[in-house]
Amino acid sequence: MKKSILEFWVGMFVLLGAVAVGFLAFRVAGGTTVGGTDGSYTVYADFSDIGGLKAGAPVKSAGVLVGRVGSITLDPNSYQAKVSLNLDKQYQFSSDVSAQILTSGLLGEQYIGLLQGGDIDNLAAGDTIAITSSALVLENLIGKFMTSFAEKNAGSGEPPAAAE
Template identity: 65%
Template sequence: MKRSVLELWVGIFVVLGVAALLFLSFRVASGGSDSNSGDSYTVTASFNDIGGLKVKAPVKSAGVVVGRVTGVVLDPKDYRAKVSMQLQKQYQFSTDTSAQILTSGILGEQYIGLMQGAEEEHLANGSNIDLTSDALVLEQLIGKFMTSFAEKNAGDAEAPAK
C-alpha cells in the first residue's frame, strides 16, 4: 500500500516537471514579449546585406534592448532588405538615428544597433531610418583577407631578387 502511494506521488511530480518544461519551452519560443502594440511604434530601415538577421532579433541602443525585429522582406524595386522594427514608446529616437547590424561576440546572434542622432524631431510610427550600415559577414571578410594575402604573395614572387 505504501509503495503505490509513493509511486503516485512520483508520477505526479514527473507530470508537473514535464508540464513546467513545456510551459518554459513555449514561453521561450514565443519570444516572451510582454509588450503590446499600444506601447510601441514601428519603423523600417533598408540594408544591402542583413547577414543572418532574423525576425524577433533584438534592437538595442547602448546595449539596452529597446525593441524587436518584426519583419524582413526583399524590396522588389531596389533589391534591398527592408527590416521592420517595433520599438518601445518610452524610447524616442531622433529622425537622424542610424541603424547598423551588429553581432554579439564573434559568432553570436545578430541584432540591430541604433545610435541616437542630434535632431530634435522624433521618429514616428511608420518612419524610415535612412542612415544604415550593413552586416559584416564573416565569410566575406575571410574572402577579402585571403584575396589580398594571395595578391601580396603573388607580388612578392614577381619582384626581382636583389
C-alpha cells in the same frame, strides 16, 4: 487510497515541470507575451546585407533591449533588405537615429543596434531610418583577406612559404 494521492501529486509535479520547460523554451527563443505588440510602434530600416539576421532578433540601444525585429523582406525596386523594427513605446528615438547590424561576440547571434541622434523630432510609426550600416559577414572578410594575400604573393614573384 494513499497510492492514488501519491500518483496525483507526481502527475501534478510532472505537469508543472512541463509547463515550466515550455515557458523557458518560449522565452529563450525570443517569444513575447500574449498581447506584446500593444505597447510598440513599427519603424523600418533598409540594409544592403543583413548577414544572418532573423525575425525576432533583438533591437538594442546602449545594450538595453528596446524592441525586436518584426519581419525581413526584399524590396523589389532597390533589392535591399527592408527590416521592420517593433520598438517599445516607452523608448522614443530621434528622426536621425542610426541603425547597424551587430553580432554578440565573435560567432554570436546578430542584432540591430540603435544609436540615438541629436534631432529634436522623434521617429513616428511607419518612418524609415535613413542612416544604416550593414552586417559584417565573416566569410566576406576572410575572402577579401585571402584575395589580397594571394595578390601580394603573386606580385612578389616568390613562391608562397611552405608550412613546416
